[in-house]
Amino acid sequence: MTTIPVIDFQLHAVGKEGCVELDNLGSEMCQALEGIGFCYLKNHGISEEIINEAFRSSKDFFSQPVNEKEKFARSHNYNFGWVGLEVEKLNPERPVGDYKEAWNITLEDHSLEWPSEKVPNFKPSMQKLYEMCTDLSKRIFDVISVGLKLDVMNCEDQYVPATPIPGTIVVNIGDLMQRWTADKLKATKHRVLNPSNEQQRRQNRQSMAFFVHPDDKLMIECLDKSNKYEPISSIDYLNSRFKATY
Template sequence: MTAVTEIPVVDLSPYGLGVVNEDTVDPSTIRSLADDICGAFKDIGFCYIKNHGIQQSLIDQMKAVSRTFFEKPVEYKTNFTRPETANHGWVAVERESLNPERPGDYKEAFNYNPCEDTKNWPDVENFEATMKEFYSSSQDLALRIFDLVSIGLDVGDNKFMRNCHALIGQKGNSTAVRSLYYPPLPPDKDIKPNQVRCGEHSDYGSLTLLFQDDVGGLEVRNLHGEYIPASPIPGTVLINIGDLMQRWTADRLIATKHRVLIPEEELRRQKSRQSVAFFIQPDDEVMIECLDKSDKYRPISSYDYLLERFAATY
């Protein structure tokens, strides 16, 4: 197979959030979109989508309130630390190591999952409201994409994937939004050997929506093991599948490893980087069994799989 050297761009306008009633869309148009998205997930695991329908003003606001929080002193942010038993709150620099063979990642984050005890919010203006609105819009977009994945996989029910994620934003589903911040690296900062901003990893769940800033740095590994840039494209969302979806499809779709290295150029090292990820999980009780009935992977519940992955990361 020829390795993909560029991540494809899919125009979602026929089925994006700008379409009020998705049931009125021509089936042949939907089929074409479904084939494009599943084809990208098969070849490289990623694609950009444009004309998706999430307002740019909301994306900008999300990054702005996040930056205000991240630029506050560590002593302040510590008050909102993510507890070990939940997935809401701040994650400090170097707290995670997505590639266990490397030192802790040089990044920090704030996680939000409506199912958790989310009373502990920073008193940054519009922080909580923006996070919740962003979660809701991302959820709406994800469900549209799941329809396309169901069609592209020919599972026999165009709403199969949507129905397996019916509890997003409610008890019984672990989907979370994560605002990520990569601090600038001052000239006198000592970087540990092999340390990176975000270690090589594939995502845990079924689907990820990634909203990048204009700084860049993300790299995606193609099927020949070569890392290619996932450079920001204005107006797009970068989407990819996670390990759970690869498992579910018995490797028909590929969860691709990706990373963010520490830039070699001094000017880029001194510049911060932001992104926002919507990490989507099927409902907790959904049993992930190979859709082709091959039993290539043992059945496991969505929630148990997530717990296994969290244990390896923290």
């Protein structure tokens, strides 16, 4: 594949009720995730209003001075809170950390502190989007489970632009899912580049990522029983990734 497919998710969108035939949708989605590891979803059911409000409140938070954001810095005990510039290192080939800031949210964040005084809408807008993404992710797994086959299809070693398409959500497979499916679904290497245009380089860019991970105690074993990868608990795998990142 040289382009990222756009998949119409209307049949199983957030808010849809009842059982529907998902065979065609499952095949279409798995074909994309086997061939390139990415797809766009349109008609996914999360309103633009909810997404835009989350982006607005996010911008309000990150526009604050560093000394204000530092009050809510991520601790080593929870994957929650503000992450400063060059704290995360997601590319082991680079000698320095990532030039970005982040705000991490987890399921156990209910007792942790949000910047409610300075950015009152940050918590409710993020939690609303989190709930919607949780619902959507479960529906995505419904579709993948229907379409999953056991023949392996290799990816080409080239980068394909993932240009934002209004109204869509980009879905890609992570390393653990590739391991779980014995390399059937692809965790395609991806990157974020600085713009070549000087004016664009001076502008802030925003993105929101929703990571889906199994329950901590679940043992991840190859679904095709091939034992291509050794079994590992979900939490042990996650902790190994945190160790490499921080």
